[in-house]
Amino acid sequence: MTERMTRRFNLPAALFAAGVLCALPTQAGIFDDDVARKQISDLQKSTSQTLIEQNRLAEQMAREVAELRGQIEVLTNSINDLEKRQKDLYLDLDTRLQAIEAARGKKPAAPVVSDTAKPAAEKPDAKPDAKPADDASAISKSYESALALAKAGKFKEAAAAFDKFVKTYPDSEQAPAAQFWLGNSYDMLGDCKQVISSQQKLLAKWPKNSRAPDALAKIAQCQADLGQKAESQKSYKDLVARYPDSKAAAAAKQQIKK
Numbered sequence: 001m002t003e004r005m006t007r008r009f010n011l012p013a014a015l016f017a018a019g020v021l022c023a024l025p026t027q028a029g030i031f032d033d034d035v036a037r038k039q040i041s042d043l044q045k046s047t048s049q050t051l052i053e054q055n056r057l058a059e060q061m062a063r064e065v066a067e068l069r070g071q072i073e074v075l076t077n078s079i080n081d082l083e084k085r086q087k088d089l090y091l092d093l094d095t096r097l098q099a100i101e102a103a104r105g106k107k108p109a110a111p112v113v114s115d116t117a118k119p120a121a122e123k124p125d126a127k128p129d130a131k132p133a134d135d136a137s138a139i140s141k142s143y144e145s146a147l148a149l150a151k152a153g154k155f156k157e158a159a160a161a162f163d164k165f166v167k168t169y170p171d172s173e174q175a176p177a178a179q180f181w182l183g184n185s186y187d188m189l190g191d192c193k194q195v196i197s198s199q200q201k202l203l204a205k206w207p208k209n210s211r212a213p214d215a216l217a218k219i220a221q222c223q224a225d226l227g228q229k230a231e232s233q234k235s236y237k238d239l240v241a242r243y244p245d246s247k248a249a250a251a252a253k254q255q256i257k258k
Contacts, residue, residue, distance in 0.1 A: 143174040150185060159185035176202060180211040183218060192222035213239060213246035220252065
């Protein structure tokens with residue numbers, strides 16, 4: 001009897017235990033779903049915050065880029081204005097120097113000779129040879145054409161024209177100016193090596209020309225731009241020594257102090 005009763009009591013317990021065991025996977029599944037949902041929710045929040053931050057940074061960068069573009073545009077306009085002012089200054093300087101050199105080069109008029117003092121062999125209707133005048137006209141026209149190209153900002157064409165001029169008319173009155181402008185045309189093109197070469201030729205052939213101090217200043221400046229600091233300082237010191245009273249020398253002294 002006791003054994004039978006034990007069996008009766010064990011059966012419900014076993015059934016209860018089996019029910020509990022069957023319920024456990026269901027509860028575990030519910031728990032797993034909650035964890036997954038929480039993880040997904042946290043991930044969504046994190047992703048959303050990341051996207052918001054990225055959008056904020058993108059907008060900030062866009063504003064900064066717009067500001068930089070504006071600054072670049074302003075600087076570009078300023079550079080263009082400075083280049084134009086420099087070109088106008090050079091052209092004005094060249095015009096004044098030409099006027100000064102022309103005034104210095106004028107010779108006093110020849111005294112009037114009376115008819116009685118003329119040699120008997122001279123014919124009254126004799127005409128002077130027109131070739132020198134024609135040559136002077138051609139030289140002047142060639143120089144002015146090259147200068148017009150520089151004034152128009154066509155520095156590549158101007159450089160070619162000035163180079164041709166100094167080779168064709170190396171001993172002309174305008175040759176020093178043409179050599180100077182050849183160097184400055186290369187300067188406007190950003191070709192420092194050609195600037196140095198051109199201005200050195202001017203200094204070698206016309207060391208006492210009024211443009212010589214500016215030519216040497218250009219050489220020093222280009223040497224500095226090329227990273228040749230020692231050579232640049234030497235050129236500035238040479239400028240001060242050779243042309244102490246020039247405006248270029250005053251500017252060179254400031255460069256030497258740097």
